[in-house]
Amino acid sequence: MNAELTTPVLCxxxxxxxxxxxxxxxKTSASxxxxxxxxxxxxAILYVPLNWAFxxxxxxxxxxxxxxxxxxxxxxxxxxxxxxxxxEFLLPLAPAPFLPxxxxxxxxxxxxxxxxxxxxxGCFDAFDEHQLLFSFFDSxxxxxxxxxxxxxxxxxxxxxxxxxxxxxxxxxxTGEQWHSFFQDYSHVYEQAFTRFLAAKRELWREEGVTIxxxxxxxxxxxxFFHTIRQLxxxxxxxxxxxxxxxxxxxxxxxxxxxxxxxxxxxxxxxSDYIERSLTGITLGVIPSTVLLPTRNKTGILNRFLQELSxxxxxxxxxxxxxxxxxxxxxxxxxxxLYGSTPGRYESLGLLDFIHKRxxxxxxxxxxxxxxxxxxxxxxERFYIFEGADLDQKKFSHILRLFLNGANIILDKGSLxxxxxxxxxxxxxxxxxxxxxxHFGPEVSWAHLGxxxxxxxxxxxxxxxxxxxxxxxxxxVFSLNDFKALDVELPDGVFxxxxxxxPTPGELKFHEVxxxxxxxxxxxxHKFKIPMNRSFVxxxxxxxxxAEAKTVNEMIELEMGPHGSLIxxxxxxx
Amino acid sequence: MKRKxxxxxxxxxxxxxxxWNLVAIMDQGQHYLEENLDEIYYEAFGQKSELGDGLGPFExxxxxxxxxxxLCQSFGKEGFRLLTAQEFNELKINGLAANExxxxxxxxxxxxxxxxxxxxxxxxxxxxx
Numbered sequence: 001m002n003a004e005l006t007t008p009v010l011c012x013x014x015x016x017x018x019x020x021x022x023x024x025x026x027k028t029s030a031s032x033x034x035x036x037x038x039x040x041x042x043x044a045i046l047y048v049p050l051n052w053a054f055x056x057x058x059x060x061x062x063x064x065x066x067x068x069x070x071x072x073x074x075x076x077x078x079x080x081x082x083x084x085x086x087x088e089f090l091l092p093l094a095p096a097p098f099l100p101x102x103x104x105x106x107x108x109x110x111x112x113x114x115x116x117x118x119x120x121x122g123c124f125d126a127f128d129e130h131q132l133l134f135s136f137f138d139s140x141x142x143x144x145x146x147x148x149x150x151x152x153x154x155x156x157x158x159x160x161x162x163x164x165x166x167x168x169x170x171x172x173x174t175g176e177q178w179h180s181f182f183q184d185y186s187h188v189y190e191q192a193f194t195r196f197l198a199a200k201r202e203l204w205r206e207e208g209v210t211i212x213x214x215x216x217x218x219x220x221x222x223x224f225f226h227t228i229r230q231l232x233x234x235x236x237x238x239x240x241x242x243x244x245x246x247x248x249x250x251x252x253x254x255x256x257x258x259x260x261x262x263x264x265x266x267x268x269x270x271s272d273y274i275e276r277s278l279t280g281i282t283l284g285v286i287p288s289t290v291l292l293p294t295r296n297k298t299g300i301l302n303r304f305l306q307e308l309s310x311x312x313x314x315x316x317x318x319x320x321x322x323x324x325x326x327x328x329x330x331x332x333x334x335x336x337l338y339g340s341t342p343g344r345y346e347s348l349g350l351l352d353f354i355h356k357r358x359x360x361x362x363x364x365x366x367x368x369x370x371x372x373x374x375x376x377x378x379x380e381r382f383y384i385f386e387g388a389d390l391d392q393k394k395f396s397h398i399l400r401l402f403l404n405g406a407n408i409i410l411d412k413g414s415l416x417x418x419x420x421x422x423x424x425x426x427x428x429x430x431x432x433x434x435x436x437x438h439f440g441p442e443v444s445w446a447h448l449g450x451x452x453x454x455x456x457x458x459x460x461x462x463x464x465x466x467x468x469x470x471x472x473x474x475x476v477f478s479l480n481d482f483k484a485l486d487v488e489l490p491d492g493v494f495x496x497x498x499x500x501x502p503t504p505g506e507l508k509f510h511e512v513x514x515x516x517x518x519x520x521x522x523x524x525h526k527f528k529i530p531m532n533r534s535f536v537x538x539x540x541x542x543x544x545x546a547e548a549k550t551v552n553e554m555i556e557l558e559m560g561p562h563g564s565l566i567x568x569x570x571x572x573x
Numbered sequence: 574m575k576r577k578x579x580x581x582x583x584x585x586x587x588x589x590x591x592x593w594n595l596v597a598i599m600d601q602g603q604h605y606l607e608e609n610l611d612e613i614y615y616e617a618f619g620q621k622s623e624l625g626d627g628l629g630p631f632e633x634x635x636x637x638x639x640x641x642x643x644l645c646q647s648f649g650k651e652g653f654r655l656l657t658a659q660e661f662n663e664l665k666i667n668g669l670a671a672n673e674x675x676x677x678x679x680x681x682x683x684x685x686x687x688x689x690x691x692x693x694x695x696x697x698x699x700x701x702x
Contacts, residue, residue, distance in 0.1 A: 100667060117584030117596050117627050118658035120665050130669035174626065185587045218588065257626065261597050261605035264671045 013039070018098070018126055018290040019297065020311040022047050022090075025076055026054045030069040034079050042084040047314065048076065049090040049098070049168070052148045053105040062151040074159040088245065088314075089165045091149070093232045094182035095133035096170050097123045097255045098290050102133035102181065108144050109134045113184040115257060121181060123255045124263045126293050133181055137189040137228060145232060149239045156243055164245035166314065167236055169229075172255040173280045181255070182229050196224045248314055251280035254291035268292075270301040270562075271520040274494050277308060278360045281331050286313045300520045300562045303544060307496060307516040307566060329514060332497035333379075334484055335362040338370055339386040348461045349469025350384070356470075357486045361497055367394060379499070379511075380483060382407045386458065387415035395419050399426055405450035407480060413457030423455075439475045440464045452480045483534045483571055487515070490525045493559060494518045502570070509536070509570035516566045517546070519559040529555040539568035577651045579644060580678055583637050584627060584658035593637050594627030596658070598644065617643060638685055645687035654682025 015027045016036055023046050028036065040046065055062045055071050065072030073089070080087040095102030101109035112120040113135045122132040135141065152165075171180035197220065204210070237244045253273045254263065262268050277287035287310045289297055297305065309329070316330050335354055337345055345351045354362050367389050383406055385398060395415075402408045415423065427434060432446040432453075441460030446453045454476055461472055487495055496516045502509045513535075519525055531537070531553045540548055545563030549556050555567070582597040598606045614622040614629075617640060622628045631637045634657070641653045656664075656678065664677045 112662070114658075114662075115584075115626075116587050117594050118587075118662075119582070119584050119596055120662040122665055122667075124671075128670060130665065130667060130674075132665065132667050257596070258605070258607065261599065264674060265599065265605045266671075267605055 014126070014294045019292070020047065020288060020290070021045060022049060022288075022290055024049070024051075025073070026051050026070055028070075030072060030075060033076055034083075037079050037083040037085055040083065040085050043086070045086045045088060045311065045314075046080060047088055047090055047166075047311070048073075049092065049096065050152070050165075051099055052092075052103055052145070053099065053101065055151075056105045056144075056148060059105060059107040062148065062155075064151075064155045073155070074161060077159075077161050077163050087163055089163065090168045091152075091165050091236055091240075092170055093167045093236060093247070094170045094180050094229070095121070095136060096168075097131060097133060097181060097252050098125055100131055102131065104134050104141060105144065108138070108141050110140075111135045111138055111186050111188040113181070113189075114186045115183075116185060118185070119257065121184070123252070123260055123291060125291055128263075128293060135184045135186045135188045136182055136232065137184055137186070137192045139192070142231065142235075146235050146239070149236050153239050153241070153243065163243075165236075165240055165243045166245040167233055167247040169233075169247065169249045170252060170255075171249065171285075172253075172259070173251045173276045173283070173285060174256050174258070176279060178249065178251060178280060178283050178285045179256075180229065180249075182232075183225060192228070193221065193224050196220075196227075248317055249283075249285045250288045251276065251285040252288050252291050253277065254289075254296075268296055269520070270296075270299065270304075271492060271494075273301055274304050274518060274520055277304070277310075278494060278496060281308075281313075282360055282362050283364055284317050286310050286317055300518055300564060303542065303564045304494070304496075304516070304518050304520075307498075307514075307542075329498035329500045332361050332499045332513060333363045333381050334358050334482075336381055336383045337362060337364050338367045338384065338389065340367070340389050341386060344386060344458070345384075348458055349464070349466055350461075350473055352466070353470055353473040356488055358484055358497075359487075359489070359495055361484070370394075370397075380407060380481075382409050382477070384409040385411065387411040387413060387419070390415065390419060392418070392422070395422060402451045402453045403430075403448065407452045407454075409454045409456075409476065411458040412455045413459045437475070437479075440468050440472045443472075443476060443479075445479050447480065454479060483510075485515075485529060485532060485535055485569075487529050488527075489517070490527055492519070492521050493525055493527075494520070506570060508572070510573045511571050512538075513569045513571055514566055515569065516564065517557070517559065518564045519546075520562060522561040524561065525557075525559045527557055527559075529557065531555060534572050536570040536572065537567060538570050541566045541568065577649070579641065579648065579650050579653035580682060581637065581641050581644075581653050581655045582658070582661050583631070583634065583655065584661075586627070586630070592630035592632060593634060594629035594631070595637065595640070596627040598628070600648065600650070613644070613647065614640075641685060642687050650687060652684060652686040654678065654684055656682045 016024055018024060021044060025033065025048060037046070055064060063071045065075070077087055092103050095113060111134060113133045115121050120132060122130055125131050169180050169182065171178055200220065233247060253276060254268070259268070280287050287308065289305060312328060335358070339345060383398070383401065385408070387410065390398070398408060398410070412420065412423070427446065430448065432448060434444045434446050437443045437445065441456050444455045461469060464472060489495055494517070498514045500512050502512055506512060537550065537555070543565040545560030546565040547558045548565060580599040581595055583593045584596045586592065586594050598610060600606055610628050611622050631640065638655065641655060645651070645653055660681050664674060664681060
């Protein structure tokens, strides 16, 4: 980790405001709340995680101000309103690593949650203290959780509070995946799973179904995990009613098992945290730094976090978009990938193409979420689908999206016969002309208004050489007016793109994009970024140990150790 | 830590049917090692490590110990301390501080001494062949 010249000293504010505008109300006296809130800028959004154990220490009823003034949430809401701060409560729906016992009251913290390899789950908090996480598969925990949420709802009703509660699933990104701390392999989990399996077997027996697929047990574990995880979520949503503001998934930096060992060894690295934050963004997961000690949130990591602005992502990734203003930046997404076949997009060379040229400008989503989300972004992103995942309803949804002006890439190779026929009819009904190209595989392209529909057989792409795959995707994305800069950076240097709508003074631009470049390592890098005519460089800001100059439609960059800078571009129509 | 030693933590993967994985390998300077371990495993067993997040599978703890000795020779260590997941979990308690942890690991781990601690190239291939 990059050491600063002066060692930051932990002050009371760090304990109360651990990061991303979070506020730990239980860490300070209620008499100081007003002074703390007055430090925040007017209009700021304050996220207040609910500490179940703090309201239910003895297990005999719930305290919301009767015994300890620090449990009086109504007072906090009132003070926030007086300070013109918008407040939102966060309700953990999984073990919360920033709280003792993962947030469970001591009388319910009985069985430690264990990971895949039998190691008790836990991590170091911002104060370098280890916090163990306990199993949420214990039926007593679920019962206690429901009682707490009921008590919370009654309290909010009684106090006539008009403030939202957002559910948070807590976990961490490792590799390319996000793992919830809810995941557990303890004996309590095993017992519950055994009961689930017995019920399933009974059902299969009644239905005359025989299951002898060896991979089936793993699928059943996944089904059971999601069922129980959803149980917490649905219960909270049902009880909280209008107070419920939707859910976010959080990626706690410093919360993984390898982080545990690295924290033990003093080997934390800014590079690691940056990479995992950005990977999380592609999975729709918000990074949280509340587990990181203040001494680590300095230098390059601090500059990266300033640019990433995790606190702005709660609304962006959440169900409620009330707080997204037109002139605020959101992560740039050029590709939205949907596919259930493991490793599918890797085998097509598509992820490699994106990683090399448009790193982290992608989002991987579940098709179920796609269908349920009615308002799609109308920017130039490509929505990419595997044919095998589609049924009539989903297919119709995709075609409607194309008619509304979206860019679609569709795998026709694995479409079933009915959907192929449906596709042919759609082309005829809408009098679309299909242009055919040979980019290795045959590619068909139809366009209507702003919308582009590109159809190809993914199996043909999979058979190409790595170079041919790359060329194929390059040509596919060039079919329409794809506005993006190809930015290939040296290994270990990170890029992060954001976009926003133009302000009234920028109306000649279609949108404004920001490119942050971060070198967390101690060696220098020199490289070039080719410009194109759609991009006008308007600003270079926050240059630290970095030099940039424009030469012959190229930006020449020299990044020093731990250097970073941010470019702002206007994108022309 | 007095000796030049490694610390190994072994866990039993959930779908592993009694097999073991190495979930952490730390060295004398208390550094968590993760670089190149996949390659070392491949060199030793001729197959990719693929069971969970750790390094493995190993059929039993004896196999973990043989691999640990190979690591010691490869890295020039005098030996290693081996903790199973269960032993490790007993140390992993609420409020644990990093420095206390290292002391407890030394008390708890099974000490396995390497007969030859001088580093040799491609030693693992020789050991496991």
